[in-house]
Amino acid sequence: xxxxxxxxxxxxxxxxxxxxxxxxSHIDIPKKNILYTEWCEYFDDWHKYELRLPGTYAPGLIAAxxxxxEQGWDFIYVTFPKGFTNPVFKNVFLIxxxxxxxxxxxxxxxHTDAQSVLTWMNRR
Numbered sequence: 542x543x544x545x546x547x548x549x550x551x552x553x554x555x556x557x558x559x560x561x562x563x564x565x566s567h568i569d570i571p572k573k574n575i576l577y578t579e580w581c582e583y584f585d586d587w588h589k590y591e592l593r594l595p596g597t598y599a600p601g602l603i604a605a606x607x608x609x610x611e612q613g614w615d616f617i618y619v620t621f622p623k624g625f626t627n628p629v630f631k632n633v634f635l636i637x638x639x640x641x642x643x644x645x646x647x648x649x650x651x652h653t654d655a656q657s658v659l660t661w662m663n664r665r
Contacts, residue, residue: 542618544654546661551575551636553648555618562597562605563618568646570638577637578662580655584630584647591615600625613644620649634658 543554553568560566587610596606596617604622608615622628634650 542648542650544650544658546658549573551658551661553646559605559618562603563616564595564606565616568616568643570636570640570646572662574638574640575636575662576639577635578655578659579635580650580652580659581633581635582631584633584635585627587627598622600628604628604630607643614642615645615647616643617647618649619647 542556542559545552545554549572551570551572553570555563555565555567591608591610593606593608596604596608598604598606601621601623604617604619606617608617619630619633622630630647630649632649632652634648634655636646636648638644638646
């Protein structure tokens with residue numbers, strides 16, 4: 542996975558098997574639509590109801606794709622999730638937007654890569 546930025550746009554470029562598991566090649570997010578970004582060592586902020594449409598979930602291996610919740614659409618690409626009904630993710634980057642699709646984007650991402658996006662977000 543590559544995170545690409547320019548002045549006004551963030552692109553999440555999925556590669557190889559990432560595209561197969563998530564059924565997506567990329568996601569573009571205009572900077573003006575990003576409300577919040579955070580790198581989380583531990584993430585378990587789940588809502589009561591989640592429906593995977595389309596995507597892949599194999600407990601302990603991968604969660605990838607589009608997930609519908611009562612709060613709206615999430616896109617997830619996380620490796621080694623723990624748990625089945627309320628999974629816990631470790632070392633993920635969270636992006637919250639005001640878009641209908643996707644409201645939240647949750648990615649397995651190294652802290653250094655997340656830091657470069659956080660720096661980009663703070664530039665005017």
